[in-house]
Amino acid sequence: YNTALNDRCNGYGESVPTKLVDSSNDPATIPTRAAAGLQANPDVDAVLSVGPHVCVGVQQAIDELGMSVHHSCFDLSPPVMDMINSGKVQYTIDQQQRLQGYMPVIVLHLYNNGAGLLPGANIPSGPGFVDKSNASSVAALAGVDR
Numbered sequence: 168y169n170t171a172l173n174d175r176c177n178g179y180g181e182s183v184p185t186k187l188v189d190s191s192n193d194p195a196t197i198p199t200r201a202a203a204g205l206q207a208n209p210d211v212d213a214v215l216s217v218g219p220h221v222c223v224g225v226q227q228a229i230d231e232l233g234m235s236v237h238h239s240c241f242d243l244s245p246p247v248m249d250m251i252n253s254g255k256v257q258y259t260i261d262q263q264q265r266l267q268g269y270m271p272v273i274v275l276h277l278y279n280n281g282a283g284l285l286p287g288a289n290i291p292s293g294p295g296f297v298d299k300s301n302a303s304s305v306a307a308l309a310g311v312d313r
Contacts, residue, residue, distance in 0.1 A: 172217045175241060179215050186211075190221055197224025198231070205232055213237040219244035219259075226255055243297065243305070251302045258298040261305065266292035
């Protein structure tokens, strides 16, 4: 059970009607469970996957069922970027983990060990949306500061 993943889904559900389907965290079972959820709800027109490996498995189910579904997800991976570029996935949300996790540690270290040094301005660390319009730029910067 992961409360952060539930929070992601609940936030999405505040804007659109939702039905949560537990696709599991096991890449081997995600396509089957996603297909069962899609078949049980044939009027589904949008799916939000909570991680890149889930996105891959859910898209496999969508493809196998021949459905046309607005598919989006959280986090980046090479397969997700490929699916965005091919138009199968509309967008993903880049959590920018380095900015949200590593940079606060550096700032605190500099503050505690550098006579109270703080950055001269805010560090923009919120999530970014990656879609077909910016996927190639994001892919070029993957693994570097951005």
